[in-house]
Amino acid sequence: MAHVTATPASSGTGAVWPRAAIIAVGSELLGTSRLDTNSLLITERLNALGIEVAYKSVVGDDRAQLTSAVRFALDTVGLVICCGGLGPTDDDLTRAVVAGVLSLPLVEDESITERIRELFASRRMEMPAINRRQAMVPAGARVLDNPRGTAPGLWIEDGDRAVLLLPGPPRELTPMLAAAAEDLLRERSPDRSMVTRVVRITGRTESHTEEAVQPLYAEWARADVPVSPTILASLGQIELHLTAQAASTDRAAAAAEAAAAQVVEVLGPDVYSVDGRPLEQVVGERLAERRWRIALAESCTGGLLTSRLTDVPGSSRYVETAVVAYANSAKVSLLGVPQALLDEHGAVSEPVAIAMADGVRTSAGADIGVGVTGIAGPDGGSAHKPVGTVAIAVAFPGSSCSRMFRFIGGREQVKFQASQAALDMVRRQLAR
């Protein structure tokens, strides 16, 4: 997540776009449950090119409203990026509305029809007739390939202004946006660059992080290349975003990197990555370096810990096996936890977590074993061991460590924080 992108001087022909507007299209984004998150991805790309976001808006699948939003945007900034509303259905209006505002006719692009037909054929299906709508494009638009879906993107230049239409689903939008940033957007981007470094932190609260880091803020604000920090905290995870702005990408990148190094100096091993890598990837890389294999015994995390580790490409090299054992009987039969230990300490205890970690390590023939046992809630808590109580152990050849935690939040938050704490214990052990 260190965006290091060379920004050439603008080409000289045509105006540069110092500012852009983002319009997210879709009635579902105007309800009570969904937020437009694409604008964050788009902002990241624009900022990397030195383009500021002047404002962003969310509009429903409503022709009149979308029309006035597009018109207002084109009156305000040089570059307008719309996402969503490119699907094949009646309420997908973006193509038609943008064509209308720019007074361009819609024409069928046969190559798009053909590509969509092939996409359906590859899944052994016939193209539904309505998908033909996706081939109707404003005359003169440049068609942007969508390798991950049927909706192509579109790029329309109109004098000094340009409109980029992207599909709504993030996995379709992301590669198309990356390609457009390298090519179309770069062409007239301003002669400056912003670089952001994402520092990720565990084992502290937001306020303790802020307290430790704050003395650096004034120094960063005064520097030749100023760096602005933003702290983002959620349960089990803290991120510090460091954004530097300079005339050249190299200078901005160097300033952001230097600021990240200062944070590492202050926070020490609580920082697990300075380039946005998630914890499961950091742990995976350390396991791979050592050629160690890991086995997992999960109770309250219910498979989440293993699922996070296996989200990382290539994780089959180091994830040996995992057992999810909710019931005490399963802890005994599958993991070899002695019944006496369960009777004496209870299932949620450090001795049981250690026995789980040892048991799965031995039976799988792995190098490291992890045991997690706790109360994810909402039921099952007691005065002595309330919901959120979790015991975690990591077993190595000839040694083990264990710790009790008390997490807050609902069931999914407890699961996540427990998986995060387990990964972090493995990480710190591997760093020794």
Next chain:
Amino acid sequence: MAHVTATPASSGTGAVWPRAAIIAVGSELLGTSRLDTNSLLITERLNALGIEVAYKSVVGDDRAQLTSAVRFALDTVGLVICCGGLGPTDDDLTRAVVAGVLSLPLVEDESITERIRELFASRRMEMPAINRRQAMVPAGARVLDNPRGTAPGLWIEDGDRAVLLLPGPPRELTPMLAAAAEDLLRERSPDRSMVTRVVRITGRTESHTEEAVQPLYAEWARADVPVSPTILASLGQIELHLTAQAASTDRAAAAAEAAAAQVVEVLGPDVYSVDGRPLEQVVGERLAERRWRIALAESCTGGLLTSRLTDVPGSSRYVETAVVAYANSAKVSLLGVPQALLDEHGAVSEPVAIAMADGVRTSAGADIGVGVTGIAGPDGGSAHKPVGTVAIAVAFPGSSCSRMFRFIGGREQVKFQASQAALDMVRRQLAR
């Protein structure tokens, strides 16, 4: 997810506001990491009063941009809600900009100054001079008390239009919004209510869903209580949101429910819930009803399937155990898959998926076993079995079913779609 809210008749004086716009103010909301979430709280309140959100926008602390955003909003809708930018510092511009757009002078409200002074005094501090800015209000504005901070809210009526200014921090905004909704907003809210039902669907593409459902759209649009549909699709999951608007909540709820029933009639068992419940919960409820316990053998899903099932509170009643076995040797030793089967058919094959499902069911003593084996990518694919190829089997006492899938997308998408398909196979079997 059925929003059922009583809406009284409007008072009859003055125009009603069928639609509102929300403007979130703050440069930090235009960066790469923070989203405006206040608009969700505001939308919930507005919808409960039958007021639709026409659009929403996010604007930085920029006088020109904020001015044109407020002007545009007042030209578009009767009710404009701004949040943020009410603090005491130079970059808090909302009060001044709104006063400017409405051509109202800013005047000091002594009672606000006094209240802020008291607030500081209660913390044994003197009021900093800049806080006096917060007492400057557009002439004629009604001041809304902020029990949790220094920034008062403001309510400004201008003929048939009204502007509500709320502070940015959610804990300050929430009580002020609740009070305003009960009083100021209700007064001229339309005499109607909106109810949304979320229908969830598997086993079809978006286009095939739309094609099947589309004949209903015209009927819904023409009905006494019109219902408007929105389709939301992501890999492995389709949602149809049905929103009905009527004079009474009962009528709106009945229309939304009737529309959902029509969708079920058309799509049959491809619909798994009409109230937004996720698939893992539907499957869990069916297992609990039958008092059946499930055991899982996961390869390419790497624990995700079990993690989703265990996200549901109370799932320990029916999730017996799970084994994540990546390596062939683990499939043989932990799940009892015959080596000969692996040699003959390969690890990603229906016979191996069946053997995994059978093996885990038998060893766990569960009622149902599930086996998932596939290639999540990005490596490991071949011409014959490309990345995304997944075999899934469900074993019952005395019978089993299995199926090959070919999913698209990256590693995490393949994992998710495979877990979704496995849950769906279990659901369909349990429905027999």
